[in-house]
Amino acid sequence: MSLKYSNKINKIRTFALSLIFVGFIVMYIGIFFRTTMWLMTLFMLLGLLSIIASTVVYFWIGMLSTKAIQVICPTCGKPTKLLGRVDMCMHCREPLTLDPSLEGKEFDEKYNQKRQKES
Numbered sequence: 001m002s003l004k005y006s007n008k009i010n011k012i013r014t015f016a017l018s019l020i021f022v023g024f025i026v027m028y029i030g031i032f033f034r035t036t037m038w039l040m041t042l043f044m045l046l047g048l049l050s051i052i053a054s055t056v057v058y059f060w061i062g063m064l065s066t067k068a069i070q071v072i073c074p075t076c077g078k079p080t081k082l083l084g085r086v087d088m089c090m091h092c093r094e095p096l097t098l099d100p101s102l103e104g105k106e107f108d109e110k111y112n113q114k115r116q117k118e119s
């Protein structure tokens with residue numbers, strides 16, 4: 001399961017989710033330092049900042065989602081959202097493009113390198 005080449009929106013969503021986890025872990029670590037007031041406060045603030053950041057990222061995803069173009073993936077037939085000129089299907093990771101001029105070499109070059117095209 002490599003998240004490296006996933007759909008952009010999914011990728012950002014994963015990032016936001018991990019920020020929440022990091023935030024909670026950092027706050028949890030802060031509890032261990034409850035004898036040292038300033039250190040605990042520092043960890044709590046860092047955790048809080050991380051959670052706030054993830055909220056901002058989630059908001060950003062919302063904005064991006066409204067801008068993303070919904071298409072039906074030609075490979076798996078499921079609806080997916082495209083962000084930018086080149087993106088991948090959320091379900092089968094098929095590289096998709098909205099720009100016909102990009103369909104040629106740029107794609108081949110990029111995905112041959114990463115050995116993505118198998119099916």
Ligand SMILES: [Zn+2]
Nearest residue numbers: 073076089092
């Ligand atoms: Zn697909």
